[in-house]
Amino acid sequence: MLRAIIEGKGRRLPASVSAGDSLKRAFVQSEDILTATVFGRLAYLDGPLFWEILKQTFRPQFLPAQSIVEIDDVEFWPTWGQAKGTLNKAVEPDVVIRLTAGDPPQSWALIVECKYGGGAQSSQQWYEEWTAYLAESAAIERADQVWLLAIGGHSPKGVEATVTELSAATRTRHGIDLRVAGAEWSDLVKTLNTIEIPTSAARRVIADIRKAFDLHGFRQVRPLSDLVDLSQQYKPSGALTSLRSPHTDPETATTDFDKWAAKSVRWRPVSEHQILRLR
Known part of the structure; x- marks a missing residue:
């Protein structure tokens, strides 16, 4: 300028x-x-x-x-x-x-x-x-x-x-x-x-x-094919692994977090509700 x-x-x-x-x-x-x-x-x-x-x-x-x-x-x-x-x-x-x-x-x-x-x-x-x-x-x-x-x-x-x-x-x-x-x-x-x-x-x-x-409106957008798989960059901690792995047995859980995760109900899809129904 x-x-x-x-x-x-x-x-x-x-x-x-x-x-x-x-x-x-x-x-x-x-x-x-x-x-x-x-x-x-x-x-x-x-x-x-x-x-x-x-x-x-x-x-x-x-x-x-x-x-x-x-x-x-x-x-x-x-x-x-x-x-x-x-x-x-x-x-x-x-x-x-x-x-x-x-x-x-x-x-x-x-x-x-x-x-x-x-x-x-x-x-x-x-x-x-x-x-x-x-x-x-x-x-x-x-x-x-x-x-x-x-x-x-x-x-x-x-x-x-x-x-x-x-x-x-x-x-x-x-x-x-x-x-x-x-x-x-x-x-x-x-x-x-x-x-x-x-x-x-x-x-x-x-x-x-x-x-x-x-x-001035010029931006480079990287295609998805150029992105590195995030799962290879970031390794989840043991606690997070327990959340996405098969249900943990409360009897074999070794940490407080694992015990909590074992007793927690998994997330489920939102079921149809009167309020959410499309009209």
């Missing part, structure tokens, strides 16, 4: 928010707040963990495995105007992340396009951002590797189908081969819930991101 405000985003409440509504209602409808909250906090992580999260989240999974990664800069909504002569307008990508990776070190750049709340990814927007990036970066400053990451706003066909289709459209219309990987926000939620987090500091950062996702 802080980065969104600093960068001049969120200056107006969404039209769907009325006077007197809570700030929470305004926040959960904002693409800019979600973008700044999630990527602003991801940038607090150490480079290798940050990169591994992206590598596991975005598809197709062509981001290279790399354990030596340093985050150099994270820029929100930069205004790129050097390509105005070609595009007739300035371009504003959502996030630009610059990194140094590998040994010997290489410069990497990520152009991140975020969609939330009904917005759709667009091949034209990808082309404009790539063209603007090339114009902004002098040859000597251009990163060794550049990827465009598209999160949210994919078609019902799925993320990889959307990436393939829009990349082909960019190639056909503009003759440009882009390296694009895509994901839904829910894919990032899943990664954060499953990836191994090495330090307590990183766990606190990721817990904060999870809360932001919860606020």
Whole structure:
């Protein structure tokens, strides 16, 4: 949120928010707040963990495995105007992340396009951002590797189908081969819930991101098939075992609890009663 405000985003409440509504209602409808909250906090992580999260989240999974990664800069909504002569307008990508990776070190750049709340990814927007990036970066400053990451706003066909289709459209219309990987926000939620987090500091950062996702309605529900059988995790005490085992003989009971359990009447199903009968 802080980065969104600093960068001049969120200056107006969404039209769907009325006077007197809570700030929470305004926040959960904002693409800019979600973008700044999630990527602003991801940038607090150490480079290798940050990169591994992206590598596991975005598809197709062509981001290279790399354990030596340093985050150099994270820029929100930069205004790129050097390509105005070609595009007739300035371009504003959502996030630009610059990194140094590998040994010997290489410069990497990520152009991140975020969609939330009904917005759709667009091949034209990808082309404009790539063209603007090339114009902004002098040859000597251009990163060794550049990827465009598209999160949210994919078609019902799925993320990889959307990436393939829009990349082909960019190639056909503009003759440009882009390296694009895509994901839904829910894919990032899943990664954060499953990836191994090495330090307590990183766990606190990721817990904060999870809360932001919860606020925006993103929750991962684990299927029943993933749950471990509780009966294998928790072994009942002897007293509890006596309650669920065959009726204990009062003569052989050795503890006060067993004697009480032996004399107690088992629970029975509720029989039909006039008050309970459905009419």
